[in-house]
Amino acid sequence: xxxxxxxxxxxxxxxxxxxxxxxxxxxxxxxxxxxxxxxxxxxxxxxxxxxxxxxxxxxxxxxxxxxxxxxxxxxxxxxxxxxxxxxxxxxxxxxxxxxxxxxxxxxxxxxxxxxxxxxxxxxxxxxxxxxxxxxxxxxxxxxxxxxxxxxxxxxxxxxxxxxxxxxxxxxxxxxxxxxxxxxxxxxxxxxxxxxxxxxxxxxxxxxxxxxxxxxxxxxxxxxxxxxxxxxxxxxxxxxxxxxxxxxxxxxxxxxxxxxxxxxxxxxxxxxxxxxxxxxxxxxxxxxxxxxxxxxxxxxxxxxxxxxxxxxxxxxxxxxxxxxxxxxxxxxxxxxxxxxxxxxxxxxxxxxxxxxxxxxxxxxxxxxxxxxxxxxxxxxxxxxxxxxxxxxxxxxxxxxxxxxxxxxxxxxxxxxxxxxxxxxxxxxxxxxxxxxxxxxxxxxxxxxxxxxxxxxxxxxxxxxxxxxxxxxxxxxxxxxxxxxxxxxxxxxxxxxxxxxxxxxxxxxxxxxxxxxxxxxxxxxxxxxxxxxxxxxxxxxxxxxxxxxxxxxxxxxxxxxxxxxxxxxxxxxxxxxxxxxxxxxxxxxxxxxxxxxxxxxxxxxxxxxxxxxxxxxxxxxxxxxxxxxxxxxxxxxxxxxxxxxxxxxxxxx
Amino acid sequence: xxxxxxxxxxxxxxxxxxxxxxxxxxxxxxxxxxxxxxxxxxxxxxxxxxxxxxxxxxxxxxxxxxxxxxxxxxxxxxxxxxxxxxxxxxxxxxxxxxxxxxxxxxxxxxxxxxxxxxxxxxxxxxxxxxxxxxxxxxxxxxxxxxxxxxxxxxxxxxxxxxxxxxxxxxxxxxxxxxxxxxxxxxxxxxxxxxxxxxxxxxxxxxxxxxxxxxxxxxxxxxxxxxxxxxxxxxxxxxxxxxxxxxxxxxxxxxxxxxxxxxxxxxxxxxxxxxxxxxxxxxxxxxxxxxxxxxxxxxxxxxxxxxxxxxxxxxxxxxx
Numbered sequence: 012x013x014x015x016x017x018x019x020x021x022x023x024x025x026x027x028x029x030x031x032x033x034x035x036x037x038x039x040x041x042x043x044x045x046x047x048x049x050x051x052x053x054x055x056x057x058x059x060x061x062x063x064x065x066x067x068x069x070x071x072x073x074x075x076x077x078x079x080x081x082x083x084x085x086x087x088x089x090x091x092x093x094x095x096x097x098x099x100x101x102x103x104x105x106x107x108x109x110x111x112x113x114x115x116x117x118x119x120x121x122x123x124x125x126x127x128x129x130x131x132x133x134x135x136x137x138x139x140x141x142x143x144x145x146x147x148x149x150x151x152x153x154x155x156x157x158x159x160x161x162x163x164x165x166x167x168x169x170x171x172x173x174x175x176x177x178x179x180x181x182x183x184x185x186x187x188x189x190x191x192x193x194x195x196x197x198x199x200x201x202x203x204x205x206x207x208x209x210x211x212x213x214x215x216x217x218x219x220x221x222x223x224x225x226x227x228x229x230x231x232x233x234x235x236x237x238x239x240x241x242x243x244x245x246x247x248x249x250x251x252x253x254x255x256x257x258x259x260x261x262x263x264x265x266x267x268x269x270x271x272x273x274x275x276x277x278x279x280x281x282x283x284x285x286x287x288x289x290x291x292x293x294x295x296x297x298x299x300x301x302x303x304x305x306x307x308x309x310x311x312x313x314x315x316x317x318x319x320x321x322x323x324x325x326x327x328x329x330x331x332x333x334x335x336x337x338x339x340x341x342x343x344x345x346x347x348x349x350x351x352x353x354x355x356x357x358x359x360x361x362x363x364x365x366x367x368x369x370x371x372x373x374x375x376x377x378x379x380x381x382x383x384x385x386x387x388x389x390x391x392x393x394x395x396x397x398x399x400x401x402x403x404x405x406x407x408x409x410x411x412x413x414x415x416x417x418x419x420x421x422x423x424x425x426x427x428x429x430x431x432x433x434x435x436x437x438x439x440x441x442x443x444x445x446x447x448x449x450x451x452x453x454x455x456x457x458x459x460x461x462x463x464x465x466x467x468x469x470x471x472x473x474x475x476x477x478x479x480x481x482x483x484x485x486x487x488x489x490x491x492x493x494x495x496x497x498x499x500x501x502x503x504x505x506x507x508x509x510x511x512x513x514x515x516x517x518x519x520x521x522x523x524x525x526x527x528x529x530x531x532x533x534x535x536x537x538x539x540x541x542x543x544x545x546x547x548x549x550x551x552x553x554x555x556x557x558x559x560x561x562x563x564x565x566x567x568x569x570x571x572x573x574x575x576x577x578x579x580x581x582x583x584x585x586x587x588x589x590x591x592x593x594x595x596x597x598x599x600x601x602x603x604x605x606x607x608x609x610x611x612x613x614x615x616x617x618x619x620x621x622x623x624x625x626x627x628x629x630x631x632x633x634x635x636x637x638x639x640x641x642x643x644x645x646x647x648x649x650x651x652x653x654x655x656x657x658x659x660x661x662x
Numbered sequence: 663x664x665x666x667x668x669x670x671x672x673x674x675x676x677x678x679x680x681x682x683x684x685x686x687x688x689x690x691x692x693x694x695x696x697x698x699x700x701x702x703x704x705x706x707x708x709x710x711x712x713x714x715x716x717x718x719x720x721x722x723x724x725x726x727x728x729x730x731x732x733x734x735x736x737x738x739x740x741x742x743x744x745x746x747x748x749x750x751x752x753x754x755x756x757x758x759x760x761x762x763x764x765x766x767x768x769x770x771x772x773x774x775x776x777x778x779x780x781x782x783x784x785x786x787x788x789x790x791x792x793x794x795x796x797x798x799x800x801x802x803x804x805x806x807x808x809x810x811x812x813x814x815x816x817x818x819x820x821x822x823x824x825x826x827x828x829x830x831x832x833x834x835x836x837x838x839x840x841x842x843x844x845x846x847x848x849x850x851x852x853x854x855x856x857x858x859x860x861x862x863x864x865x866x867x868x869x870x871x872x873x874x875x876x877x878x879x880x881x882x883x884x885x886x887x888x889x890x891x892x893x894x895x896x897x898x899x900x901x902x903x904x905x906x907x908x909x910x911x912x913x914x915x916x917x918x919x920x921x922x923x924x925x926x927x928x929x930x931x932x933x934x935x936x937x938x939x940x941x942x943x944x945x946x947x948x949x950x951x952x953x954x955x956x957x958x959x960x961x962x963x964x965x966x967x968x969x970x971x972x973x974x975x976x977x978x979x980x981x
Contacts, residue, residue, distance in 0.1 A: 195980055195981060196980075197980075197981075220980070223978075223980055224980035227980050227981070228980065231981075238980075238981045239972075239981050240975040240976060240979050240981045241971060241972050241973065241974055241975060241976055241979075242976065242979070242981070243934070243935045243936040243939050243976050243979075244934065244935075244936055245934075245936030245939070245940060246936070246939075268978075269930075269932070269934050269978075270932070272885070272887075272977075272978040273883070273885040273887070273888060273932045273933060273934055273935075273977075273978070274883060274885075274930070274931065274932035275883060275931065275932065561955075561958060564958060565954040565955055565958055566954075568954045568957065568958070569954050
């Protein structure tokens with residue numbers, strides 16, 4: 012019994028110990044299951060305070076990175092002058108340690124001017140020089156003129172045609188088949204190369220022909236003339252008449268070529284050289300003009316100072332991403348178009364107020380499930396979710412007051428921004444956010460416990476900017492804010508394509524709308540110019556049939572040309588007499604005299620006149636005689652016609 | 663005379679005539695080229711455009727004899743060629759030359775005379791001689807006939823038959839002068855210009871000079887490609903669907919002669935395709951017969967020639 016009790020006690024003990032072990036294991040598992048961003052029992056995400064070694068390493072990294080070409084404003088005086096503004100200089104001119112000597116000098120030299128200027132976007136001394144301005148605007152004017160020159164034929168074709176009598180077409184082309192000509196070389200550069208090769212080989216006639224071809228096709232390419240096989244040099248010169256100087260040069264060249272082609276002259280080396288010296292300036296002049304137009308653009312585009320990468324500007328984030336990456340943190344741009352955050356992302360950095368509502372809902376949902384989010388400035392969505400906003404103009408004139416932390420050294424953090432956070436609850440309350448940094452009692456950075464995760468909100472985004480990280484201990488503070496390197500850091504903003512759901516919005520956010528529209532217009536103009544059919548090409552329908560009257564008129568013209576008046580009278584007289592007899596005969600054949608009487612009675616004409624007319628018609632019908640084209644015959648026809656109509660004939 | 667001298671002389675002649683005949687530079691050029699090519703001209707234009715004045719000016723500056731024949735329905739052939747007239751005093755017949763015996767003859771409104779009279783002149787143009795009563799008499803050299811037609815009137819006219827039209831080297835259509843030219847003409851008139859008195863015109867040439875210029879035509883080279891070009895153009899008139907009758911080989915010769923004359927005018931000793939193309943209309947338009955249907959549509963000979971020139975490849979082109 013004792014054994015059984017002992018066994019039972021032992022089993023209970025074992026069960027209890029197993030239970031205890033189980034509970035312990037469960038507790039351990041749960042503790043690991045909590046997102047790493049949460050410290051047990053803490054209302055702030057994990058931070059990574061920098062020790063001495065880390066601080067020294069950070070210092071070296073900063074020195075190296077600010078000396079690089081990406082942050083030219085730090086060491087290049089001209090670039091610094093272009094980029095300095097009130098916000099930047101407010102950061103730079105603090106007593107905190109400076110790492111951008113050029114920017115510090117630029118701000119010191121012109122701060123008074125900046126302060127007096129009411130605009131925060133004030134710039135000074137940014138123009139590279141008067142010559143650069145002239146070149147730039149001159150190049151733009153030339154480019155505009157070139158575009159206009161290209162579009163002019165299209166605009167002319169749109170103009171309404173003058174009110175002139177349209178000439179009929181030239182009629183159908185001759186039906187005689189022509190032998191197809193071999194294709195002719197039309198590339199100007201190739202023709203010039205052929206000419207040079209032929210000249211070097213002593214084939215001067217070929218060289219002359221190639222030079223002539225190069226000149227003609229160059230003029231055609233520049234749309235100064237229309238090149239066609241049936242056009243002569245005289246036609247081309249007439250087309251060039253609006254440009255008399257060019258026409259004179261071209262005329263000289265044409266004359267030289269014609270002397271070889273049709274005249275007594277032989278193609279010689281001297282003639283080739285003479286032609287070469289005449290034609291080359293014309294042909295290459297166009298290339299030179301193009302180069303002159305493009306050159307200022309290339310000059311402006313040269314050099315690191317002309318870099319337009321926004322990440323390299325004073326408020327860019329090149330330094331932040333570089334520092335994080337060098338510390339083993341993967342930094343990735345996220346669009347969040349699918350509404351989900353990548354599994355390996357452990358932290359999000361959300362920029363600006365232009366992030367779309369769809370992205371905000373994704374971010375906040377992710378934070379609620381345990382994610383860590385840092386937001387550079389509050390937005391409407393964030394205000395609704397966390398009841399936090401920013402306000403006012405409260406520039407901080409000294410280093411920020413930081414929340415207590417376990418650091419060996421205190422940090423001097425300078426906030427260039429002029430706003431403060433308006434927090435939802437009074438500080439110190441249970442649901443109140445933790446204030447990370449403040450200035451004169453106003454919160455500048457606060458961390459909210461949101462669901463299972465955390466959202467750290469900054470009042471001003473400038474803290475993360477390049478210039479801000481070069482001042483004081485801002486870089487150390489920011490690195491601490493991001494915490495230890497674990498998982499990827501996702502950057503989210505309108506410039507990352509921040510979750511837009513339509514391609515048009517994505518284009519708009521990327522600033523490409525104007526470019527896409529311009530490309531579309533160029534494409535349309537190109538196809539319009541080339542004459543591409545925008546629909547099914549249709550031939551104009553031919554007039555399949557002619558009116559009977561046209562045939563009659565054609566027949567009449569033939570008669571008239573042949574002077575066959577008598578013949579026409581003979582035919583018409585026979586017809587007219589037949590009709591009159593049918594109309595008045597009442598079935599019985601009428602003699603001429605009787606017919607004349609009936610017709611005279613019906614039409615009111617004098618019987619004698621009718622008789623004379625019918626007699627003449629009868630004679631013509633019986634025996635027309637030789638044709639002399641006498642006008643009297645036509646008059647007889649007209650008179651017969653007048654007899655037919657009043658008596659009820661066809662009109 | 664070399665080519666440059668001929669060209670310079672022609673340009674001077676043209677400028678001198680243009681002092682009086684304002685706004686008809688193309689007509690003057692065509693006329694001088696016709697003279698150079700030893701051909702006769704048919705000028706079509708409404709009255710009042712200066713056709714008679716042109717010929718009179720031409721005669722004056724060239725130093726050639728000039729006669730005008732006004733064609734009327736009752737004009738007889740002998741009125742043109744001349745006839746043998748019995749002289750009672752001498753007791754024999756003597757030939758009285760007609761107005762055709764001049765170096766420049768203006769046959770005004772040639773389509774008003776009957777065919778028999780037209781033929782008398784046309785025969786003289788072709789043969790450059792006149793046969794009266796079995797005796798042939800040569801016409802003077804140079805000999806140029808400028809016949810005119812009024813395109814407006816058709817009543818009481820005797821249009822030249824197509825076969826006879828072929829004898830004219832060029833058919834020129836004279837149009838109204840430009841506004842500026844007409845204004846200048848009025849200013850000349852106000853300044854006292856008298857169209858009947860051409861004494862102000864300078865005589866720049868002579869009979870021998872003109873003959874020498876005509877001989878200079880032989881120095882103008884014609885490449886074989888140009889001959890092919892002329893042949894192509896004329897051949898295409900014979901297969902054109904809008905034409906009943908195309909141009910004859912006489913037209914090819916005419917086009918060749920005129921192209922050479924034009925090359926001389928430009929101061930060249932060789933013919934270019936542009937010389938041929940620029941005179942194709944004047945040479946061919948009166949030698950083509952349109953289909954009635956084409957005529958109904960408003961197609962003209964010039965339209966057909968435009969189409970042929972567009973389809974004929976120019977020699978030496980690189981297109």
